[in-house]
Amino acid sequence: MHDAQAVRPPPLIEMRKVSKSFDGKVVLHELDFCVQRGETVAIIGGSGSGKSTLARILMGLEKPTSGELLVDGVCLSTLDRRELADVHARFAMVFQHHALLDSLDVFDNVAFQLRDEHELNEPEISRRVTEVLRSLEIQDAAKKLPAELSGGMAKRVGIARAMVAGPEILIYDEPTSGLDPMTSRTVDQLIEHMRDTYLVTSIVITHDMVSAYNIADRVVVLASGHIVAEGDPRTIFKSEDPALIPFALSSGVDPSHLSPHAKHVSAEEIRARWAKDHPHGAHRSHGFVAWLRRWKHRLS
Numbered sequence: 001m002h003d004a005q006a007v008r009p010p011p012l013i014e015m016r017k018v019s020k021s022f023d024g025k026v027v028l029h030e031l032d033f034c035v036q037r038g039e040t041v042a043i044i045g046g047s048g049s050g051k052s053t054l055a056r057i058l059m060g061l062e063k064p065t066s067g068e069l070l071v072d073g074v075c076l077s078t079l080d081r082r083e084l085a086d087v088h089a090r091f092a093m094v095f096q097h098h099a100l101l102d103s104l105d106v107f108d109n110v111a112f113q114l115r116d117e118h119e120l121n122e123p124e125i126s127r128r129v130t131e132v133l134r135s136l137e138i139q140d141a142a143k144k145l146p147a148e149l150s151g152g153m154a155k156r157v158g159i160a161r162a163m164v165a166g167p168e169i170l171i172y173d174e175p176t177s178g179l180d181p182m183t184s185r186t187v188d189q190l191i192e193h194m195r196d197t198y199l200v201t202s203i204v205i206t207h208d209m210v211s212a213y214n215i216a217d218r219v220v221v222l223a224s225g226h227i228v229a230e231g232d233p234r235t236i237f238k239s240e241d242p243a244l245i246p247f248a249l250s251s252g253v254d255p256s257h258l259s260p261h262a263k264h265v266s267a268e269e270i271r272a273r274w275a276k277d278h279p280h281g282a283h284r285s286h287g288f289v290a291w292l293r294r295w296k297h298r299l300s
């Protein structure tokens, strides 16, 4: 084997022949799918194609019916409860409908997970929440209730809540659905901002062709639980693949009118910056949070 191949790290996430059935109905069919650290992968597909199910499996909210899920080359089925909890702490999800708690203000919604799971002290919680609210330019909304937020603001709060515990992998479920086109482009910029600031690997589930074209390094097309096309956005959206044409036409976007995003930071660059910031690899990257989690499990 060539030296460069011998030291090449495994993909950050790998699915091997993952299937999922509900009541005997197969929703995902033997998916083989990898995500490299630093990548932004857009998963597009029609309603019911299995996108959210795929996201929930990645998050550990659903178990595959068969197949294997690996993170950093480690097969999750070989891990015990505590190790699995450590792996899942590296993921966070921005839910389509925000899933904010109505009775809590923005600050408390964002702080909720830190208070519930990480047992940090209040000054540390306050520092982290304030930092992430500032980063998303919503610090002035800290005392607002969810009912007082616009769709775009609520989306920012959803992103803040996902980011506050410092995940490595951020999964967005339909981040631009229900938003006007201008707000949708702002959300694209926020996804890039999160990636460039916190060096997260992003998986973006979307119907929005413009968004996928703008932000993705790679597009994966799901249809009826199968991956029917995969590649860089420019190639995918120029494709004459019959699986793609109806989707592209019905979205009302002419791919020939989309232009490459000049400021796109490559996955390689994010990966290199992450490696520089985490010389000991992922297992040390959570530091205090991972330690607290282990300590809590030991007591339970």
Ligand SMILES: Nc1ncnc2c1ncn2[C@@H]1O[C@H](COP(=O)(O)OP(=O)(O)OP(=O)(O)O)[C@@H](O)[C@H]1O
Pocket: 022, 023, 027, 045, 046, 047, 048, 049, 050, 051, 052, 053, 054
């Ligand atoms: N918990 C469940 N129990 C039974 N069926 C389910 C469950 N979750 C998903 N399904 C079914 O799996 C299929 C895929 O659903 P999924 O929510 O993953 O699709 P999707 O691509 O996210 O669709 P949308 O674009 O509408 O959000 C659908 O037929 C759905 O009814």
Ligand SMILES: [Mg+2]
Pocket: 051, 052, 053
């Ligand atoms: Mg869905």
